[in-house]
Amino acid sequence: MKSNNIILTGFMGSGKSTIGRILAKEFNTYFLDTDVLIESFENKTISDIFKNEGEEAFRKMEKKCFEWIKNSVTNTIISVGGGLPVYVPEIKEAGRVIYLRVEFEDILKRMNDEEIKKRPLFQDVKKAKELFKKRDKIYAELADIIIENNDLNKTVRLIK
Numbered sequence: 001m002k003s004n005n006i007i008l009t010g011f012m013g014s015g016k017s018t019i020g021r022i023l024a025k026e027f028n029t030y031f032l033d034t035d036v037l038i039e040s041f042e043n044k045t046i047s048d049i050f051k052n053e054g055e056e057a058f059r060k061m062e063k064k065c066f067e068w069i070k071n072s073v074t075n076t077i078i079s080v081g082g083g084l085p086v087y088v089p090e091i092k093e094a095g096r097v098i099y100l101r102v103e104f105e106d107i108l109k110r111m112n113d114e115e116i117k118k119r120p121l122f123q124d125v126k127k128a129k130e131l132f133k134k135r136d137k138i139y140a141e142l143a144d145i146i147i148e149n150n151d152l153n154k155t156v157r158l159i160k
């Protein structure tokens with residue numbers, strides 16, 4: 001299916017959902033978030049899925065969610081979980097991929113306790129930093145566009 005979706009990728013806390021909601025409003029379309037879709041389909045939180053079923057099970061759910069998006073969703077702004085591009089590298093098949101890049105130190109400054117709490121892979125900051133280093137390259141390779149997401153208005157302008 002030829003889709004005109006915009007897919008926002010980036011590390012946890014890089015502002016995908018915030019930017020995604022603003023863009024959806026600007027383009028007068030819908031916003032989807034794979035984490036929210038998975039939580040509603042499974043009727044469980046991401047934290048509970050990781051705790052009770054493990055990361056591998058979660059990645060399978062993400063893959064299934066992506067397949068649904070690829071086959072059924074068009075003209076939509078989509079935020080994908082930070083790990084999805086790593087496990088679903090064919091992400092471009094569902095739309096134009098934009099990597100919202102934020103330095104790890106800046107992500108740390110922006111995240112509050114509540115936001116850290118709901119992200120199982122952000123519990124250990126040292127490990128999260130290692131994960132960021134590995135993924136930064138992967139996000140960049142898989143992206144059509146890379147935007148340094150330091151200024152919300154500027155990011156929105158660049159995408160529009």
Ligand code: S3P
Nearest residue numbers: 011012013035081082083119120
């Ligand atoms: C994850 C990122 C999270 C969520 C899950 C795993 C990751 O999404 O999918 O906790 O592997 O980076 P956000 O990027 O929206 O925080």
